[in-house]
Amino acid sequence: MLLPESISLQRRTTSLGVDCPWRGLLLIWLAAVALDLVGLGQGPLRDWDESLVARVALELSRTPWPDWLLPTQWGEPYLNKPPGLHALIAGLIGIWRRVSGAGSTALPPEWLIRLAPAMGSSLLSPLLGLVQWQLRPGQRRDALWTAAISLSLLPLARHAHLAMLDGVQLSAMATLWLGLLLARPCSPQRLVAGGLLAGLAGSALLLLKAPVAPIVLLTGLALRWLDRDLDERNWHWLITGLAVGLMPGLAWHGWHLAWRGDGALVMWGQQGLARIASSVENHSGGPLPPLIQVLTGGWPWLPLWPLAIVRCWQQRRSDWGRWCIGLTTMASLMVLPLQTQLPWYSLLLWPPFALCCGPIIPALIDGDGAGHWRRGLASIWLVVGMVALLSTLVFPAKPLALPAATGLLTAAFSLLWTGSSRSTGRRWRQRGLITLVSGWLIAMVLLFQSSLWNWELNEQASILPVLPLLPQAGIEKAVPPLAITGPMAKRPSLWWYAQRRPRSDGWISRAARPALLIITDQPEFQPGIPFRFRTDGRSVLLQCRLDRPGANDWNRWLCRSSDLRRSGDGQHG
Numbered sequence: 001m002l003l004p005e006s007i008s009l010q011r012r013t014t015s016l017g018v019d020c021p022w023r024g025l026l027l028i029w030l031a032a033v034a035l036d037l038v039g040l041g042q043g044p045l046r047d048w049d050e051s052l053v054a055r056v057a058l059e060l061s062r063t064p065w066p067d068w069l070l071p072t073q074w075g076e077p078y079l080n081k082p083p084g085l086h087a088l089i090a091g092l093i094g095i096w097r098r099v100s101g102a103g104s105t106a107l108p109p110e111w112l113i114r115l116a117p118a119m120g121s122s123l124l125s126p127l128l129g130l131v132q133w134q135l136r137p138g139q140r141r142d143a144l145w146t147a148a149i150s151l152s153l154l155p156l157a158r159h160a161h162l163a164m165l166d167g168v169q170l171s172a173m174a175t176l177w178l179g180l181l182l183a184r185p186c187s188p189q190r191l192v193a194g195g196l197l198a199g200l201a202g203s204a205l206l207l208l209k210a211p212v213a214p215i216v217l218l219t220g221l222a223l224r225w226l227d228r229d230l231d232e233r234n235w236h237w238l239i240t241g242l243a244v245g246l247m248p249g250l251a252w253h254g255w256h257l258a259w260r261g262d263g264a265l266v267m268w269g270q271q272g273l274a275r276i277a278s279s280v281e282n283h284s285g286g287p288l289p290p291l292i293q294v295l296t297g298g299w300p301w302l303p304l305w306p307l308a309i310v311r312c313w314q315q316r317r318s319d320w321g322r323w324c325i326g327l328t329t330m331a332s333l334m335v336l337p338l339q340t341q342l343p344w345y346s347l348l349l350w351p352p353f354a355l356c357c358g359p360i361i362p363a364l365i366d367g368d369g370a371g372h373w374r375r376g377l378a379s380i381w382l383v384v385g386m387v388a389l390l391s392t393l394v395f396p397a398k399p400l401a402l403p404a405a406t407g408l409l410t411a412a413f414s415l416l417w418t419g420s421s422r423s424t425g426r427r428w429r430q431r432g433l434i435t436l437v438s439g440w441l442i443a444m445v446l447l448f449q450s451s452l453w454n455w456e457l458n459e460q461a462s463i464l465p466v467l468p469l470l471p472q473a474g475i476e477k478a479v480p481p482l483a484i485t486g487p488m489a490k491r492p493s494l495w496w497y498a499q500r501r502p503r504s505d506g507w508i509s510r511a512a513r514p515a516l517l518i519i520t521d522q523p524e525f526q527p528g529i530p531f532r533f534r535t536d537g538r539s540v541l542l543q544c545r546l547d548r549p550g551a552n553d554w555n556r557w558l559c560r561s562s563d564l565r566r567s568g569d570g571q572h573g
Helices: 022-037 049-061 084-100 110-122 124-135 140-151 154-160 166-182 188-206 212-226 232-265 269-277 288-297 304-314 319-335 343-357 360-366 371-394 402-416 422-449 486-490 492-498
Strands: 482-484 515-520 531-535 538-549 555-560
Touching: 022 110, 022 124, 022 140, 022 154, 022 422, 049 084, 049 110, 049 492, 084 110, 110 124, 110 154, 110 166, 124 140, 124 166, 124 319, 124 343, 140 343, 140 360, 140 422, 154 166, 154 288, 154 343, 154 422, 166 188, 166 212, 166 343, 188 212, 188 232, 212 319, 288 343, 304 319, 304 343, 304 360, 319 343, 343 360, 360 422, 371 402, 402 422, 482 486, 515 538
Parallel strands: 482 515
Antiparallel strands: 515 555, 531 538, 538 555
16 A cells, blocks of 8 residues: 555654755755746736835835834835845845945846745755655655655746745745754753744744744644653743744834834734735635646646545654644645635645655655556546647647656656566656656746746736836936826836836826826827826816837827926826
């Protein structure tokens, strides 16, 4: 029987010692770094999260201590999220300015904004491997395959390329679990060190997405208590280290509350608990969206999950089974009931997924029973591989799926071929599964080198034709107020590149000179022809001249009128 109950899992008595597969995990981490750096500067920052994170980080980089602890956005208090990731990006911006000699008004490149999230996210794979090593000591292949599964999951790799909090958050969660598992009863030093590591990871969660931290920490403590290897004195030392590690995160929230009062609670209430009970910003919820994300993003390992869950339940009295069930339950309860759902919320499900599925692959390679299930898995991979191969024939210009198809077909045939001996069959199955991982990684490299990976950019009108028309800070002097016609004016990505918040076409501002820059793709704007502009219930005639031509019908106009008086929200007339 696959992954039998009788497998020997000795009690954890050592830390991360010489037997730990350090070399393999290091190679997987280097592969994660390389994968996450591919195409990092491909495409502009997207709406909404990337552009907002970048803007907060940019303002932090210009802010002196101690105001640096109170993030702002467009000069106003930023209350949505703590500044943990924003501060890291701000630090990189500061280094970039010193190295490149760029001025404070220069915009950092996209790859720099995404670098800190990418590097932080790359730690998840080796960290999950180390967690698995603690849960299944002595099972080197289990740890390595857990890390490999995490590395080859497209949702994790894609969000590692984005300036978002979620990838770094997962690495902090894995670090917290590792710290708790490293807290051993063999010495007070070990207990304090493990608790300290878990506490620092908890502080990181408090400075990334605060409402997540208590849930993850309490779940980890409950599972650690169920291990039954710590007495009261041991718990005293562990909690001591944990409390010290939590101090930075708790101190910032105390500081934030002292300075911003009730506004500091927004990230706990409106941006946290409110998403459980109600739909925020029209992002309807329920379990269906995250389940769809799992069903579409879990390949090629998704067929392993049902069997993995069954094996976890069968071995629920072991450390591995108990932690896998507990972490899967925690992630499911955090994600599925939410009435506000966004695609990246389902990322919380992937670390337990990897921990559950990791030990199944060595059992597949060894050929331990369950031959009918192995043949079924091979059949699924064979069908999916053929579909991927056909897609390369239908779209020969973009054969992104060819390496993945090759890996799937190779793995499928290796599972079906028994070989002339047990050792030969084992060797072929191992090679087939390594080929599957390699092919999948090559396919993701090709994807990230294309413009397809950040597909939200393709779901709405591109901002690229507008970017050359934006006033360049520090270069164009005495730039008048800026307006952009239509929905384009509400895109935070454009605000980032414009280094200002452009107003909609129904806006008129008081200015020293009655002048207004308008970026529009509307044909009504013609040189020398008065354009009637309606604001506050009255019409204003604008005389416009073409200031800078653009692409895709977008142009920049300099408009003047002696009647420009004050702001309004009117419409064109």
